[in-house]
Amino acid sequence: MSPKLSGGAASADTLAALLSSPEIKRLIAELEETRWTGRPGFPIRTMVGLALAKSLYALPTWTRTVALVADHWRLQRALGCEGNPPSQWSAYRFAAKLRENAPAVERCIDGVVEGLKAKLPLYGRDLAIDASDMPAYANGQRYVWKGGPERNWHTDPDATWGHRSAIATRKGGGFFGYRLHAAVCANTDLPIAWTVETGKANESMFVASLLDAAKRRGAMAVTCAMDKAYDLPRVYGECAERDCEAIVPLRATGAVVKNEHRPPGCQHGVWVFAGADRKRSATKWRCPTGECKPASTWVKADRLRPLMPRESKRWKAAYRKRGAVEREFGRLKNQWGLKPLRVRGLERVRLHADLTILTKLACALARVRAAATPPLSASRGTPRAAASPAAIRSRSAVRRN
Ligand SMILES: [Zn+2]
Secondary structure, three states: OOHHHHOOHHHHHHHHHHHOOHHHHHHHHHHHHOOOOOOOOOOHHHHHHHHHHHHHOOOOOHHHHHHHHHHOHHHHHHHOOOOOOOOHHHHHHHHHHHHHOHHHHHHHHHHHHHHHHHHOOOOOOEEEEEEEEEEOOOOOOOEOOOOOOEOOOOOOOOOEEEEEOOEOOEOOEEEEEEEEEEEEEOOOOOEEEEEEEEOOOOHHHHHHHHHHHHHHOOOOOOEEEOOHHHOOHHHHHHHHHOOOEEEOOOOOOHHHHOOOOOOOEEOOEEOEEEEEEOOOOEEEEEOOOOOOOOOEEEEEOOOOOOOOOOOOHHHHHHHHOOHHHHHHHHHHHHHOOOOOOOOOOHHHHHHHHHHHHHHHHHHHHHHHHHHHOOOOOOOOOOOOOOOOHHHHHHHHHHHHO
């Protein structure tokens, strides 16, 4: 059993720290204002803590979360329910309350992202967008057997069949369920905006809304790296409208086969890139020897010839950062309990994803805040560097030594 799953002191402390952060306190206060009437329940703080513990311990169900808390007095103390742990029924009722109050959860996520943005100036400057499949807690078969009766339980009415592309370790193919569409910061590996949609929804339809959500949370993305599935003129346009450079490799469409994406040329050779003008949305190209008249020309930026040429080192470096979104999907699924789904219906799956990512971001925020607080022994006069990831890394390295 990993130390994370043992319900040890360290994770109970993490939980207590999350519950005392201003962003989570605000969520608790907002939910307290809408206190349900009638049935006497557990304090909202206890139930919010239970929801955070579920992701913190990567548990797929409320039943297992409730059982873990029942077994560990440290967790009960952190949640303020010593000797009286919540039941799974109270957990289900609380999950329903969270779904009804989705805007409060959203505001809490906004607050955590804004908090991170204040500490990590690079957070959200370069994004990587992708979609990842979340197989449903149902198998997608409409009939109990071929020609048999229709299934009426263990089905998920919102899940649909989608296609997932092949990756290094897995073949492509169909899956039944949902997809998480996410914009992840390529500099910090932290998500900044996301949405859960049904499996068949096309990934390219969510770029604009993800960029807008990131902007609302204070991140003006400069570049956005995406894979070939996003190589559509509309996606480039949506990014350009938001002053963001789409970093997408070309699919072999007709124009690409005809080499229309190549730099212009003349008898002196291939023309050289001589800069981009964002305002006129065009790139400048020059005759290699300068003998042509005119010796340079402007090319309107589009999918085939973007403002940042695909041959440039900058483009290649920006595209390499796309790995951030893949890595984050892996971590969310394997370390934070995003997978496997044990709920059905779009609203419940959305809440599951929101709580998982909120917990992860809240932990990241607690860490950067702790790292940015000068220890008592530190000399007062030294100005501290901004809390960039590199600065935090070097600082924690110092602390380890
Ligand atoms: Zn020439």
